[in-house]
Structures are given as structure tokens and as C-alpha cells.
Amino acid sequence: MSKVEKRSEIVHAALELIAENGFHGAPMAMIAERANVGAGTIYRYFENKDVLINGLCQDLEERMYPIILKGYAADTPLRERFLHLGAALLRYFIGNPLDFRFLEQFHNSPYGVEHRRDKILGKNAEYNVFRELFEAGVSRQVMKDLPLVILFALAFGPLLAVARDHILNFISLDDDLIARTVEASWDGIRR
Amino acid sequence: MSKVEKRSEIVHAALELIAENGFHGAPMAMIAERANVGAGTIYRYFENKDVLINGLCQDLEERMYPIILKGYAADTPLRERFLHLGAALLRYFIGNPLDFRFLEQFHNSPYGVEHRRDKILGKNAEYNVFRELFEAGVSRQVMKDLPLVILFALAFGPLLAVARDHILNFISLDDDLIARTVEASWDGIRR
DNA sequence: CTATACGGAATGAACGTTCATTCCTTCATG
DNA sequence: CATGAAGGAATGAACGTTCATTCCGTATAG
Numbered sequence: 001m002s003k004v005e006k007r008s009e010i011v012h013a014a015l016e017l018i019a020e021n022g023f024h025g026a027p028m029a030m031i032a033e034r035a036n037v038g039a040g041t042i043y044r045y046f047e048n049k050d051v052l053i054n055g056l057c058q059d060l061e062e063r064m065y066p067i068i069l070k071g072y073a074a075d076t077p078l079r080e081r082f083l084h085l086g087a088a089l090l091r092y093f094i095g096n097p098l099d100f101r102f103l104e105q106f107h108n109s110p111y112g113v114e115h116r117r118d119k120i121l122g123k124n125a126e127y128n129v130f131r132e133l134f135e136a137g138v139s140r141q142v143m144k145d146l147p148l149v150i151l152f153a154l155a156f157g158p159l160l161a162v163a164r165d166h167i168l169n170f171i172s173l174d175d176d177l178i179a180r181t182v183e184a185s186w187d188g189i190r191r
Numbered sequence: 192m193s194k195v196e197k198r199s200e201i202v203h204a205a206l207e208l209i210a211e212n213g214f215h216g217a218p219m220a221m222i223a224e225r226a227n228v229g230a231g232t233i234y235r236y237f238e239n240k241d242v243l244i245n246g247l248c249q250d251l252e253e254r255m256y257p258i259i260l261k262g263y264a265a266d267t268p269l270r271e272r273f274l275h276l277g278a279a280l281l282r283y284f285i286g287n288p289l290d291f292r293f294l295e296q297f298h299n300s301p302y303g304v305e306h307r308r309d310k311i312l313g314k315n316a317e318y319n320v321f322r323e324l325f326e327a328g329v330s331r332q333v334m335k336d337l338p339l340v341i342l343f344a345l346a347f348g349p350l351l352a353v354a355r356d357h358i359l360n361f362i363s364l365d366d367d368l369i370a371r372t373v374e375a376s377w378d379g380i381r382r
Numbered sequence: 383c384t385a386t387a388c389g390g391a392a393t394g395a396a397c398g399t400t401c402a403t404t405c406c407t408t409c410a411t412g
Numbered sequence: 413c414a415t416g417a418a419g420g421a422a423t424g425a426a427c428g429t430t431c432a433t434t435c436c437g438t439a440t441a442g
Contacts, residue, residue, distance in 0.1 A: 006418095022300065023215070028402055029420095038419035040404075049402065108299040109213065113359060120361050144375055149362045150353055154375050157348030162341055168304060170311050171340045184335055184345050188379030197392095219428060220394095229393035231430075240428065 007045050009035040015056050019101035023053075023109060050111070057106050057115065060099055068092055069129065078142050079186060081133055086159055086182035093163040094173060100163055120149065134189075143189050154188040198236050200226040206247050210292035214244075214300060241302070248297050248306065251290055259283055260320065269333050270377060272324055277350055277373035284354040285364060291354055311340065325380075334380050345379040 013035035017026035028049060032039040046052035068088040072081065093100040106112045134151050137143030143151060162181050166173045173181075204226035208217035219240060223230040237243035259279040263272065284291040297303040325342050328334030334342060353372050357364045364372070 027400075029400095032420090039402090040420065041418055043403070044417070104299060108295060117359070117361070144371075146371060146375065147362055147368075149356050150349075150368070150372055150375075153352035153356060154349040154372070154379070157350075157352035158341075158345040158379065159348075160352075161344035161348035165340050165344060168308070170308075171338055177338075177341070180335075180337060181341055181345070184337065184341075184379050187381075188345070188349065188375050190378075218426075220426090223394095230428095231394065232392055234429070235391070 006035075006037060006041070010037060010042055010045055010052075011056060011059055014052055015060070015102050016098055018053075018056070018105055019098040022105055053106070053111055054115075056102065057111070060102065064092060064099070072129070078133065078137050078140070079190070082137075082155070082186055082189075083179075083182050085130070085133070086155070086185060087178055089156075090159050090163055090173070090178050090182065093160075094166055094178075097167045100167060104160075104164065137189070142191060144191055151189050155185055158185045158188070197226075197228065197232070201228060201233055201236055201243075202247060202250055205243060206251070206293050207289055209244075209247070209296055210289040213296055244297070244302055245306075247293065248302070251293065255283060255290070263320070265320075269324065269328050269331065270381070273328075273346070273377055273380075274370075274373050276321070276324070277346070277376060278369055280347075281350050281354055281364070281369050281373065284351075285357055285369075288358045291358060295351075295355065328380070333382060335382055342380050346376055349376045349379070 010031065014026060014031045017031055017034060028042060029039050032042055035042075042052070046055060068085065070088070072084055072088075074081070076084075107116065130152070131148065134143065134148055134155075138145060138148075138151070146154075158181065162171075162173065165171045201222065205217060205222045208222055208225060219233060220230050223233055226233075233243065237246060259276065261279070263275055263279075265272070267275075298307065321343070322339065325334065325339055325346075329336060329339075329342070337345075349372065353362075353364065356362045
């Protein structure tokens with residue numbers, strides 16, 4: 001197994017275990033076992049567990065963004081753009097339940113809160129499709145005149161809740177239901 | 192300290208610690224210390240930590256419901272009823288951030304998933320204002336014709352997300368913003 | 383009224399377990 | 413051989429839980 005493969009085996013095992021059992025249920029020894037690696041080996045790739053977990057999140061975002069943005073056209077009407085992003089996000093989560101569950105675990109832990117604080121309050125102003133879309137929506141008076149944070153909550157709150165319900169088998173989403181859910185969440189933000 | 196007081200000291204300390212630091216950050220020894228109680232004493236009131244935590248949730252719901260339902264009139268229009276419940280819920284969470292944070296921790300743990308599975312799939316059919324409101328909304332064609340679970344997600348997803356953002360200081364909600372947020376989430380579910 | 387005996391409540395040191403991390407040995411490769 | 417990667421047993425800290433002991437309010441006897 002090459003060095004890169006080994007790293008990715010560790011990352012994959014960690015993500016899987018955390019997604020399935022939460023942070024409690026993913027001790028380093030178990031991660032090592034599932035990755036077919038010695039317990040000490042992990043520490044050759046990651047300084048400690050915190051670093052491993054934050055690395056997991058970063059890896060995940062880098063895998064996710066290109067997939068969600070595939071076919072996204074920045075010159076179509078705002079509504080269409082939102083429907084694209086919403087449906088793509090929802091489909092991604094449904095198709096990759098482990099990724100979704102990991103992100104949920106992550107965002108409900110001290111790690112995730114810190115991460116989000118940086119994103120929202122940070123002076124990074126990093127390029128962000130979502131932020132751009134919503135700022136355009138407000139300034140063109142297509143969306144409600146509410147703070148960006150609230151618009152995000154109105155748009156993504158339902159989508160994440162629905163993804164969770166699907167993954168926990170409280171409901172079964174098909175393409176039609178996905179489309180109607182995203183349209184409904186658009187009704188929440190549009191003027 | 193009377194027996195009842197002692198129990199409630201333990202419950203309060205546990206809720207506070209779990210809300211502030213998550214389940215990780217609330218070892219029994221620390222709960223005991225904050226409750227001014229011996230470590231072993233907790234086990235005179237609760238069989239083990241699981242029982243304590245589930246008890247916390249139950250206590251909390253019993254405290255919450257009467258407050259949220261105060262002034263709720265089952266004979267007013269559906270929109271008005273929803274706005275009442277939504278605003279009451281949001282105000283409760285904002286006014287009791289520890290309760291909110293505890294519920295979030297709880298629902299994102301195995302405890303909470305089990306709890307929710309029982310509520311949604313259980314044959315209990317326990318009386319539930321929320322379910323009743325939404326079923327009426329669908330059958331009177333005031334709300335979108337979507338599965339109940341999705342309507343719940345559309346309605347409460349944004350409210351919970353907004354409460355979280357307020358409590359984490361990503362935004363500051365006042366009465367006006369609360370009202371406009373709840374109205375927006377009504378737009379998401381109404382036909 | 384005081385002294386003593388009793389029993390349930392409270393205590394916190396101690397236990398066994400589990401975890402993240404370290405460290406020394408073994409192995410593979412040049 | 414020499415070098416660095418990999419392995420997994422060892423380590424110590426932290427956890428939930430237990431239990432022998434202490435504490436204290438009340439009942440009883442003198």
C-alpha cells in the first residue's frame with residue numbers, strides 16, 4: 001500500500017466510524033483496525049486526533065464542492081440557480097449518507113462551531129457561491145430583505161432536516177419529492 | 192437541602208454542563224461537583240448516566256410545552272396558529288439557551304435518534320399539537336401537499352437553525368426579526 | 383430533658399475499563 | 413548494512429460506577 005493510499009485508508013475509516021457511531025464510537029484503535037494499519041501508524045500521518053478530524057472535514061468539502069457545482073450556470077435566473085444548488089446538495093447527501101452524517105457530527109461538536117464561526121465572522125471573504133447567490137437575491141429584491149444568516153437558515157435548514165430524515169429512514173425521498181422540497185424552501189426565501 | 196431540591200440540583204447541573212460542553216464535557220464527577228453533591232449521590236436518584244440523560248429530556252419537555260402553548264387558541268386560522276407556535280418556540284429557545292443547546296446535543300446523539308424514531312414511527316399516536324396543526328393544514332389545502340415529515344422540516348428546520356445562530360452569536364434576533372423569520376417559514380409550507 | 387440506638391442518605395476513595403498517545407522493536411528497501 | 417516506515421504493546425489519564433464508611437435526623441429509654 002502506497003503512502004497516499006494509506007493516508008486515504010485512514011481518512012476513510014475514520015469518516016466511516018464517526019459517521020456511523022459518532023465521535024464516541026471511533027477510538028483511534030478502531031480506526032487503525034478498520035484501515036488495516038497499526039495504531040501508531042496514524043500518528044505518522046496526523047499529529048493527533050484533532051488534526052485528523054479537521055483534516056477529514058477539509059477533505060470532504062473539497063470532494064463535495066465540484067460535484068455540487070457541476071452544471072451550475074452563474075448567468076441563469078436566481079431561482080433556477082437556487083433550485084440547482086439545493087437539489088444538488090440534497091442529492092449529494094442522500095447519495096453519500098456517510099458524508100452527511102459525518103458533517104452533522106462535526107458541526108454539532110466544538111470543532112464544527114469553531115469552523116463555522118470562522119466562515120461567518122471571519123474576514124476571509126473567501127469566494128463562496130452561496131453567499132454570492134444570496135447577496136444578489138437580496139440586492140435585486142428577488143429574495144426577502146433579511147440578514148444573510150437568516151436566509152441561509154431558511155434555505156438550508158429544511159434541506160438538512162429532510163436529508164437527515166431520509167438517511168434515518170423516517171421518509172424516502174425520490175426525485176419528485178426532492179424537487180418539491182427545494183421549491184418549498186425557495187418559497188421561504190423569495191419575496 | 193431537601194430530597195426534591197437535591198434531585199433538581201443534579202438535573203440542573205447536568206443540563207448546564209451538557210449544554211455548555213456536550214456529553215464529552217460532562218463527566219459524572221463534574222456534574223456532582225457543580226450540584227454540590229457527592230459523586231455517589233447521583234446514583235441514589237438515577238440508576239446510571241443514561242437514565243439521568245433521558246430524564247433530563249423528559250423534564251425539559253414538560254417544562255417547555257406549557258410555556259409554548261400558553262395563549263394558543265385551537266380555533267383561530269391555521270396561519271395564526273402556526274405563527275403563534277413558531278414564535279413561541281423561537282422565543283423559548285432564545286430565552287433558554289441552555290435548554291436549546293441541551294436539546295441539540297441530545298437529538299444529535301444515539302439517545303435522541305431513538306427518541307425521535309419512537310415519536311415519528313411509534314404507534315403511540317400521542318396527542319400532539321404540532322401534528323394536529325399540520326394534518327389540518329394539509330387536509331384543508333392551506334398547506335402544501337407534502338408528507339408530514341417534510342412539512343415539519345420546512346417549518347422547524349429554519350427556526351432551529353436561526354435559534355442556533357442567535358445563541359452562538361452569529362446574529363442577534365429581536366421581536367421584529369423573530370416575527371419575520373416565522374412568517375418566512377410559513378411561506379415555505381403554505382400553498 | 384438528656385442520652386443512646388437506629389437506619390436511611392450521603393460520601394468520595396477505589397476499581398476496572400477505555401481512550402489517546404508514546405515508544406521501542408521489527409520489517410522493508412536502497 | 414543503514415535508514416526510515418510500520419506495528420502494536422505499554423502507558424497514564426480520565427471515565428462511569430461501586431461500596432465500605434460516615435453523617436444526621438428521629439425514635440426510644442431512662
